[in-house]
Amino acid sequence: MTTSGIRIRKLENRDLEQVALVVQKSMLPSLAKLSPEIIQKKLSRNNTTNFLTGRELVEYFVAERETEILGLVGLQDNEIRTFYVDPTRQGQGIGRLLYNKIIELAKVRNFKELIVKSSEEAFDVYKHLGFIKVNKIWKTTEDGSKHFTILMKQIL
Numbered sequence: 001m002t003t004s005g006i007r008i009r010k011l012e013n014r015d016l017e018q019v020a021l022v023v024q025k026s027m028l029p030s031l032a033k034l035s036p037e038i039i040q041k042k043l044s045r046n047n048t049t050n051f052l053t054g055r056e057l058v059e060y061f062v063a064e065r066e067t068e069i070l071g072l073v074g075l076q077d078n079e080i081r082t083f084y085v086d087p088t089r090q091g092q093g094i095g096r097l098l099y100n101k102i103i104e105l106a107k108v109r110n111f112k113e114l115i116v117k118s119s120e121e122a123f124d125v126y127k128h129l130g131f132i133k134v135n136k137i138w139k140t141t142e143d144g145s146k147h148f149t150i151l152m153k154q155i156l
Helices: 013-031 036-045 094-108 123-128
Strands: 006-010 059-065 068-076 079-085 113-118 132-140 146-155
Touching: 006 094, 013 059, 013 068, 013 079, 059 094, 068 094, 079 094, 094 113, 113 123, 123 132, 123 146
Parallel strands: 079 113
Antiparallel strands: 006 059, 059 068, 068 079, 113 146, 132 146
């Protein structure tokens, strides 16, 4: 499948159900290391009702073909806050289209760099897009397990 027929547009309320499903499906591989209780909390936080709670300052865009949401990206200031492509659609250039939208916005806003806090699973995606690792940020989850995110940046 090619990227023809895909358009990038702002997230609308009517998209929330499909967006929540894309996010949940995309998160499953990274959740395997967590306890069932933490998994449930993370998935419920990304359901249709709760998806935008606490994210009012994030500007979201979706990749859409006809009426199907294929991916999502969110930008808050110069930080990518959300970046998901439906796992069944990965490797088809959809992420690149979403990323190009973020670059376009960053340039219009005269940002000198973009930053992202990447999961271990997404590290190679961001590296492929030109981000470099700055450092690891260790966190302890509610169940006491430790994991890290990787702070990355890209000079524009």
